[in-house]
Amino acid sequence: MKKRALLYFLIFTFSVFTNAQKSNISWIDARKLCVEGMGWSEGIEDFTRLPGKYKSIVRDEIWDLSRNSTGITIHFKVSGTKRIKAKWTLRMNRKDRPMHHMTEIGISGLDLYVKKNDKWVWMAVGKPTSPYKKQAFSLISNLNASESYELMLYLPLYNGVSKMMIGVDKGASLIVPPASKKKPLVFYGTSIVQGCSASRPGMVFTSMLSREFDIPVINFGFSANGRIEEYFADVMGDIEAKAYFIDCLPNMKSFEENDVKERTLILVRKLKSLQPKTPIILVENAPRWSYFYYDVNQKIFISLRKGLKGAYNELKKEFSDIQYIEGNQLFANSESTVDGVHPTDLGMYYYYETLKRITENLLQRQHYKP
Secondary structure (H helix, E strand, O other), X not given: OHHHHHHHHHHHHHXXXXXXXXXXXXXXXXXXXXXXXXXXXXXXXXXXXXXXXXXXXXXXXXHHHOOOOOOOEEEEEEEOOOOEEEXXXXXXOHHHOOOOOOOHHHHHOEEEEEEEOOEEEEEEEEOOOOOOOEEEEEEEOOOOOOOEEEEEEEOOOOOOEEEEEEEEEOOOEXXXXXXXXXXXXXXXXXXXXXXXXXXXXXXXXXXXXXXXXXXXXXXXXXXXXXXXXXXXXXXXXXXXXXXXXXXXXXXXXXXXXXXXXXXXXXXXXXXXXXXXXXXXXXXXXXXXXXXXXXXXXXXXXXXXXXXXXXXXXXXXXXXXXXXXXXXXXXXXXXXXXXXXXXXXXXXXXXXHHHHHHHXXXXXXXXXXXO
């Protein structure tokens, strides 16, 4: 009886202690913080990438992928807390989103950065531990409560988020910074642009560029569905950007050289009619690093590159601010990919390094100080 009474006492004590801990956390709806990376502030579902007005225009595959939250961030400042916690509800059960070439954190998890000496530095991840939609994780528990922290939380790359809550110690001071007034960089492309196969959300090359230049980024990467479609001129042209990057060749394998050329000419000319002063950068596909790949398959992409380059040669006669990035500049070696196509974190870094040089030159020419 004494043992049983002791057991009940311990269970009760643990329960009270646990509940007390829970009650010491204040939860904030992330929608009340600074949400960036969505492109629109009205007519769009929380933490998604395309507004409702485009649902009947884009293909169903594009619309479904636009529910994924890649590139979307929660920006806030906090002091007086030792802990940062997160609760998020995914749009798909985690168990229903298997990807053999990505981590669970990259697919459905969170990634936290802190600004230190005016530079963004990685701090922690939010691991999705439940096989279902509802997730909860303690991001960090050893902050200095007497210090103030500026934080950026990246949402999942290949799943969506319908609800996002941030937890801090009760009594903590939380400040919502104003949204950036800088025009964003806009990227349209494939699974690589969407973030496959970064190990965590902040490791996508687009997000690296955002942190490097402290500039917003809008990510229109759509896995297997970046096909240089004309209506994306309307989508991108809806956003007043610093530059538009078009990076679709990896998804154009079923198209002919002339198809690529014509689609590019139509898309760019229409986009230029909507945003005539904004530079456009055309990006080739990166080389497929495989010992056996250079026989038949590589010939297809050589043809597609010719189509893109042909469009560029015509467009640069019409517009002075069209640029071109050759694919051989993107990946440095065979360690760059997880499967011959999708970048590892190292491959993402190589991608970032190439686009960093282009972006830096572009911003300098526009008299922009990052």
